Amino acid sequence: MPGRTKAQDDASSHDADMQDVPPSAQEEISQDAEMREDAEAEEEEEEEIETQRVRILPGSTDTAASFEFTDEGHTLGNALRYIIMKNPDVEFCAYSIPHPSEPKMNIRIQTYDGTAVNALKKGLSDLQDVCDVVAEKFWSERQSFNAEQGIER
Amino acid sequence: MAPSRHAAPSAEEHLRRNTVGINKETVTNVSSTDFPGHFPGEDHAFSIEQFQSAFSIQFHRNEANDASFSLIGIDASLANAFRRILIAEIPTLAIEDVFIENNTSVIQDEVLAHRLGLIPFNGGREGIHNFLKWYKKPEAGEDPYANSFDWNTVRLELNITCTVNPDAAPTENDPLKAYNHAHVYARDIVFVPTGRQAEHFDGENAIRPVNPDILIAKLRPKQTINLAMHMHKGIGADHSKFSPVATASYRLLPLIHITRPILGADAKKFQKCFPEGVIGLETVTREDVSKPGSGYEGHLGELKAVVKDSMKDTVSREALRHAEFEGKVKLGRRRDHFIFSIESTGQWDSDELFLESVKHLKLKCKKLEQQVINMVQ
Amino acid sequence: MPREEYQVPTTSGGASAGAMTRGATGGERHDSRAVMTYICGDCGGNVTLSKDALVACPHCAGRVLYKERTKRMVQFEAR
Numbered sequence: 001m002p003g004r005t006k007a008q009d010d011a012s013s014h015d016a017d018m019q020d021v022p023p024s025a026q027e028e029i030s031q032d033a034e035m036r037e038d039a040e041a042e043e044e045e046e047e048e049i050e051t052q053r054v055r056i057l058p059g060s061t062d063t064a065a066s067f068e069f070t071d072e073g074h075t076l077g078n079a080l081r082y083i084i085m086k087n088p089d090v091e092f093c094a095y096s097i098p099h100p101s102e103p104k105m106n107i108r109i110q111t112y113d114g115t116a117v118n119a120l121k122k123g124l125s126d127l128q129d130v131c132d133v134v135a136e137k138f139w140s141e142r143q144s145f146n147a148e149q150g151i152e153r
Numbered sequence: 154m155a156p157s158r159h160a161a162p163s164a165e166e167h168l169r170r171n172t173v174g175i176n177k178e179t180v181t182n183v184s185s186t187d188f189p190g191h192f193p194g195e196d197h198a199f200s201i202e203q204f205q206s207a208f209s210i211q212f213h214r215n216e217a218n219d220a221s222f223s224l225i226g227i228d229a230s231l232a233n234a235f236r237r238i239l240i241a242e243i244p245t246l247a248i249e250d251v252f253i254e255n256n257t258s259v260i261q262d263e264v265l266a267h268r269l270g271l272i273p274f275n276g277g278r279e280g281i282h283n284f285l286k287w288y289k290k291p292e293a294g295e296d297p298y299a300n301s302f303d304w305n306t307v308r309l310e311l312n313i314t315c316t317v318n319p320d321a322a323p324t325e326n327d328p329l330k331a332y333n334h335a336h337v338y339a340r341d342i343v344f345v346p347t348g349r350q351a352e353h354f355d356g357e358n359a360i361r362p363v364n365p366d367i368l369i370a371k372l373r374p375k376q377t378i379n380l381a382m383h384m385h386k387g388i389g390a391d392h393s394k395f396s397p398v399a400t401a402s403y404r405l406l407p408l409i410h411i412t413r414p415i416l417g418a419d420a421k422k423f424q425k426c427f428p429e430g431v432i433g434l435e436t437v438t439r440e441d442v443s444k445p446g447s448g449y450e451g452h453l454g455e456l457k458a459v460v461k462d463s464m465k466d467t468v469s470r471e472a473l474r475h476a477e478f479e480g481k482v483k484l485g486r487r488r489d490h491f492i493f494s495i496e497s498t499g500q501w502d503s504d505e506l507f508l509e510s511v512k513h514l515k516l517k518c519k520k521l522e523q524q525v526i527n528m529v530q
Numbered sequence: 531m532p533r534e535e536y537q538v539p540t541t542s543g544g545a546s547a548g549a550m551t552r553g554a555t556g557g558e559r560h561d562s563r564a565v566m567t568y569i570c571g572d573c574g575g576n577v578t579l580s581k582d583a584l585v586a587c588p589h590c591a592g593r594v595l596y597k598e599r600t601k602r603m604v605q606f607e608a609r
């Protein structure tokens with residue numbers, strides 16, 4: 001792993017200064033009031049011990065949050081971004097891969113209404129629904145095509 | 154919240170939004186714009202019912218190792234996610250460890266091992282997909298063979314020696330006739346079932362190379378290769394030998410729009426600018442002539458160019474290179490029509506593979522959803 | 531890459547090394563007579579030499595002798 005030159009908790013230096021960005025739908029807040037500690041959940045003892053692969057990056061608020069996914073890349077990032085953008089409550093959604101050598105993917109969600117975490121959850125669940133629809137249609141098309149063409153498999 | 158007035162774009166506008174423009178030297182209108190708030194007054198919020206009604210699939214061919222089908226009404230990010238999963242994240246069985254007892258051939262050990270890893274194998278589906286599980290490499294200090302069981306490792310052997318063929322003519326030059334086993338092929342690899350593998354992989358279902366004629370090495374007399382191999386499951390992201398597809402790719406449906414009539418000799422030339430079957434030649438009918446402003450007036454009976462099947466087009470933009478077609482043709486691609494082509498290497502069926510890829514994406518989302526819930530607890 | 535590190539053959543070290551690696555390699559014995567077979571460079575025949583023997587091929591008197599490939603098993607990752 002490449003060595004880190006900055007300490008991981010260097011929160012304020014990652015965010016842009018709030019005065020410089022175009023007007024946002026988020027409320028004006030003072031930097032120190034709403035700052036949450038990065039919510040690193042303790043390792044949950046599930047059936048297989050799964051390391052926590054999603055975390056909220058420091059500097060996130062209720063409606064504007066950045067999430068870091070480990071071991072994910074463009075495959076999930078772009079698909080998830082597209083689905084989350086189709087949510088009318090979402091003001092901003094984008095993903096990036098900070099460095100190609102590290103398997104990390106950051107997603108930023110800013111919402112007009114509702115929490116960013118809810119938007120993320122909705123996005124993941126919508127994506128699952130899409131997969132269901134695709135799989136079902138694919139299988140039924142495949143069956144009818146095989147029947148038409150006389151393919152037995 | 155965006156306004157709830159549901160103004161639907163006209164069919165023309167819809168086509169315009171969905172078309173990626175292909176010009177002589179540029180490509181225009183590439184990004185998708187179907188997000189809420191992009192077009193005021195329109196509702197582009199995600200709704201599974203709307204997706205379901207707009208989405209469709211058409212199969213073009215479905216052979217065991219080669220499937221071609223179209224996904225219509227889906228966005229590029231999703232189609233690409235399926236493609237990426239097909240290439241990199243579907244588990245396959247391939248040779249991982251090679252134990253060389255003896256190799257006196259001219260092929261170096263590591264080169265031989267590398268070649269063996271790349272050979273695609275086939276076997277009983279039920280055995281490979283359900284019975285065989287993942288293998289975890291033991292840590293550096295542990296016994297290297299501790300984690301190998303019949304349910305995660307398949308053993309193969311290759312033992313071959315080249316000898317002089319006594320029956321060949323003394324002046325024989327062809328090494329295949331002068332020597333026995335001068336060429337080592339993939340079919341010389343022997344599957345050695347261990348434990349319960351004997352039931353899952355017997356007869357038709359035995360683990361065998363997909364293509365038995367792959368040449369592994371060439372030998373001369375007194376040279377011998379004695380080695381054993383262990384196969385494990387892996388994914389393409391780890392090493393491309395684990396990729397289940399020769400390749401999986403998609404292209405967007407090409408669109409050819411003839412805006413002004415192309416007639417007579419021009420029409421023939423136009424037909425030659427595209428692959429066979431894309432452009433057809435028809436005669437101008439009375440009906441065409443009667444349409445005012447269509448440009449067909451006074452050309453009754455001449456040959457005109459008509460788009461027959463744009464799917465066969467390879468979009469070489471040849472037509473844009475000629476001055477006589479300037480302003481008469483518009484090329485483009487439909488942004489939401491993906492023509493997938495999946496070529497499997499043999500361990501999975503092509504159609505099975507796509508389904509597996511969709512399932513995999515769903516599973517990924519499910520796991521992450523649980524993690525997100527854990528994260529905010 | 532070979533899985534095992536090279537171990538200098540010594541009388542005491544050889545015995546313990548032999549015991550450790552026995553299962554994997556199939557047992558290489560440390561021979562105190564040092565009778566080794568070599569391959570002649572000119573005629574390709576096998577040449578057995580013991581300690582302090584003259585370095586020459588009995589068949590063709592060629593003096594270039596090559597060592598045979600090791601009898602140890604070598605493991606590679608097929609990558």
